[in-house]
Amino acid sequence: MTSVVRSANNDNIVWHTHQIDKAFRAEQKKQQPCVLWFTGLSGAGKSTVAGVLEHRLAEMGYHTYLLDGDNVRHGLCQDLGFSAEDRRENIRRIGEVAKLMADAGLIVLSAFISPHRHERQLVRDMLPSGEFLEVFVDTPLDECERRDPKGLYKKARAGEIKQFTGIDSEYEKPLDAEVHLSAGHNDVQRLVDQCVDVLKARKIIE
Template identity: 75%
Template sequence: MTALSVIKDENVVWHQHTVTKEIRSDLKKQKPAVLWFTGLSGAGKSTIAGALESKLAELGYHTYLLDGDNVRHGLCKDLGFSDHDRQENIRRIGELSKLMADAGLIVLSAFISPHRAERQMVRELLPEGEFLEVFVNTSLDECEKRDPKGLYKKARAGEIKHFTGIDSEYQQPLSPEIDLPAGTQSIEALVEQCLEELKVRSII
């Protein structure tokens, strides 16, 4: 660490503003939360998160959807897919999700996020009960059959290295708040399962 970075760290202090998370949440008539959709490529994370966001908007709730590909066009466009860059990608998204939750939003984050430690890191950024791990539980076989972007085919051919599920490990959640059997149920049923959990937790 350089002397300059030490000086900067010592002088960076979180400023507590008058308008709090509680005030923002009360105005929106909802509780802030981060729904972290994790699963293999092609599992249906973005599709389900998008359908859930549409339903929440229809019901009058305030949301924002963070999608892996979209974020890499801007905030994380400087990152590759090495283990270090993947960890940094998730760290940045976690911090962004935290800020959006502080704004009183229901945040839907759809990322493979293959390692439990990374997902735990994001969970620990947020108050107890504000992070909901959503496991989009689709088998590797089903994801390969879908292969919407042709990525599995390229990975099998050796054209893509470190591809999750093929030559890079995916660690399934051990006890997710929401476990979606996305390989066997309709999008509508999966969205309803998410809505019910949000109601049980008084988020909506």
């Protein structure tokens, strides 16, 4: 079946609506698709929390996929640099991929700094209401610098990396995230418990 919805970029491109849709895939997997968007400073623990949460959900029998910032730079976004324009395009592409994965019926976990509110809103607007959950991994800058798992803060302080988020480039904290994790010195399992509680409260999982 072919939809009449046309691409904004080309009138000759149309969206194909298939017989197997999101509702069928979600019912098949016995879960409610959503995108959990982990945002925070470099070193805040986004990937760590998302990874442990994915493992917890898998143990509970749910179908997930974790999109990590560094991993997508190796393939999907390897042609992009770190200019403001390229960073926006990086988030746009990830948003589109997350949307497709949610359409496949998955619980998608995305771990990206995504420092600007308008970029995160861009992804939120791609999805139906209630399907995008912003997870703010709130770790103080000094703690992120102390951890510095990739040595990036040290390089940024030495001037070797320009426009590094939190140092010479702004990070805009979420104003009303669905999940706010005070992650500075809290145990990872406790943070994951908090995420699971929100997912249960929203009836995404049982």
